[in-house]
């Protein structure tokens with residue numbers, strides 16, 4: 117198996133230089149075929165599929181996901197994505213007026229919105245913990261530790277952060293939280309496949325993930341893992357029948373597996389993604405992406421005013437790096453994935469897709485690499501970015 121031969125599995129638009137797997141990761145052929153085949157099976161006999169087969173198949177897929185995570189299937193439920201999973205956690209953790217929820221300053225914008233809405237309705241307070249640039253384990257633990265109070269009811273931390281692409285020392289933060297009997301919710305969509313993920317080993321209470329990023333699962337596939345002390349207390353923000361249609365024994369998952377009529381094909385095809393991203397392909401992905409990301413960091417870092425957004429870090433980036441860009445006249449910070457003029461210029465001029473945005477008042481470009489990306493694409497990005505930033509500087513009169 118070598119990376120150059122792997123690109124045939126993807127069906128990306130010819131000419132497009134897709135360097136944003138971190139936002140929306142396209143699936144390889146075997147995963148797309150598995151999803152289509154599940155949808156066909158549903159379409160052929162919907163009564164049989166929904167009423168008699170679906171729950172058994174979801175249980176089977178959950179077994180495969182559990183094997184991948186080194187956990188038990190009765191600790192996880194398949195859900196559309198990490199956003200849905202995080203909403204379930206927000207609906208389930210008891211909060212009251214004066215309670216405090218701590219999020220790191222690397223958290224994803226939608227996650228901040230979920231907790232800010234939940235805190236507003238309960239009278240709890242959401243607070244941000246500023247992590248050190250190095251993301252060094254002991255300093256991150258100290259940053260959280262200083263902010264704990266008897267009112268702290270939950271910590272929310274990304275395993276791999278979205279805007280900064282930083283890998284956070286989640287296990288050490290969970291250890292701290294356990295000493296204080298405070299639950300931790302890990303936001304993990306980027307970690308699957310990029311890192312080995314074991315919620316049990318991390319010692320968290322909740323792990324929210326999407327399968328459609330580095331694992332290359334179908335769009336609309338994810339899960340919530342919850343420690344058994346929580347599973348029976350989980351509530352769904354969406355209410356439906358809440359029982360087994362097929363007449364299976366009652367389970368806490370009944371509240372989540374029928375949220376009205378929907379095609380479960382993306383969830384069922386997660387098993388195909390786990391099969392595709394087997395151990396040897398995962399190793400190849402990490403090596404290949406790691407090489408491209410190091411090259412990107414080096415080449416982009418040679419452009420005047422461009423440097424890594426955070427770091428240097430203790431954990432080297434695997435398949436994603438965020439680079440700080442110089443700010444031009446009129447640039448204003450927006451939300452973290454806020455499109456920047458550089459993003460549209462790269463797309464319109466060179467068909468290059470990357471993420472841009474702002475984080476902590478800094479302007480950034482995030483570069484992703486998967487098995488289908490090549491060194492020449494990274495070189496083309498660096499050359500194009502150099503020209504565009506030079507034009508920006510010229511327009512600003514420098």
Ligand SMILES: Cc1ncc(COP(=O)(O)O)c(C=O)c1O
Nearest residue numbers: 197198199224274277278303326
């Ligand atoms: C860190 C992080 N959390 C949560 C999400 C939300 O994922 P989804 O849109 O799949 O629900 C994202 C998406 O990019 C993310 O980067």
